[in-house]
Amino acid sequence: xxxxxxxxxxxxxxxxxxxxxxxxxxxxxxxxxxxxxxxxxxxxxxxxxxxxxxxxxxxxxxxxxxxxxxxxxxxxxxxxxxxxxxxxxxxxxxxxxxxxxxxxxxxxxxxxxxxxxxxxxxxxxxxxxxxxxxxxxxxxxxxxxxxxxxxxxxxxxxxxxxxxxxxxxxxxxxxxxxxxxxxxxxxxxxxxxxxxxxxxxxx
Numbered sequence: 001x002x003x004x005x006x007x008x009x010x011x012x013x014x015x016x017x018x019x020x021x022x023x024x025x026x027x028x029x030x031x032x033x034x035x036x037x038x039x040x041x042x043x044x045x046x047x048x049x050x051x052x053x054x055x056x057x058x059x060x061x062x063x064x065x066x067x068x069x070x071x072x073x074x075x076x077x078x079x080x081x082x083x084x085x086x087x088x089x090x091x092x093x094x095x096x097x098x099x100x101x102x103x104x105x106x107x108x109x110x111x112x113x114x115x116x117x118x119x120x121x122x123x124x125x126x127x128x129x130x131x132x133x134x135x136x137x138x139x140x141x142x143x144x145x146x147x148x149x150x151x152x153x154x155x156x157x158x159x160x161x162x163x164x165x166x167x168x169x170x171x172x173x174x175x176x177x178x179x180x181x182x183x184x185x186x187x188x189x190x191x192x193x194x195x196x197x198x199x200x201x202x203x
Contacts, residue, residue, distance in 0.1 A: 013042050018051065020062050023073045025081035027060035055121045075111050075129055078122060082131065088117025089139050090131065097151035103168055104156075112152070114138050146185035147178050153193050161196060173200045 031039045043060055052060040055076050058202040059130045083090040098104035111175040114134030122129040122192045141147040
């Protein structure tokens with residue numbers, strides 16, 4: 001039976017949340033044994049008290065505290081928690097993908113990801129995380145490396161691929177452990193990307 005507004009229920013739910021590890025990402029839907037309005041009210045109270053930080057509708061984080069103030073979980077941790085909750089796949093795209101592969105030193109202001117789940121924007125302190133619905137072909141690669149590389153090269157554009165970028169890509173290709181999946185993935189890359197990467201398989 002769901003607790004709607006009992007004091008004991010409130011104390012139990014509060015205690016559960018307060019005992020969670022710092023850096024936890026939690027969702028309103030994490031507590032199905034309670035009435036959703038009751039959960040929402042408790043989460044809002046804890047956010048008002050500074051115990052939680054609201055990241056987006058129904059999504060909260062339990063921050064760490066340092067001498068510099070509140071420290072939220074990493075973007076990667078937040079995105080992985082959301083994708084797990086949605087039972088979805090996610091791939092960094094744009095400058096986020098370039099940064100993830102060290103093809104850019106520019107730190108993203110807005111982190112962008114393609115997802116098979118719901119579209120949403122999560123607003124952090126000075127940044128936002130944008131999850132955009134991606135078409136199925138973006139998720140067809142077996143290796144995370146090629147999934148990322150396709151998005152990174154798309155953002156970089158063919159005319160901007162120079163010797164430094166080629167050197168970084170070659171090191172990434174050499175370091176990929178699943179060579180069999182890698183060969184199949186490279187064959188599925190867009191033609192101009194395949195032309196760049198395929199010769200590296202024989203290095």
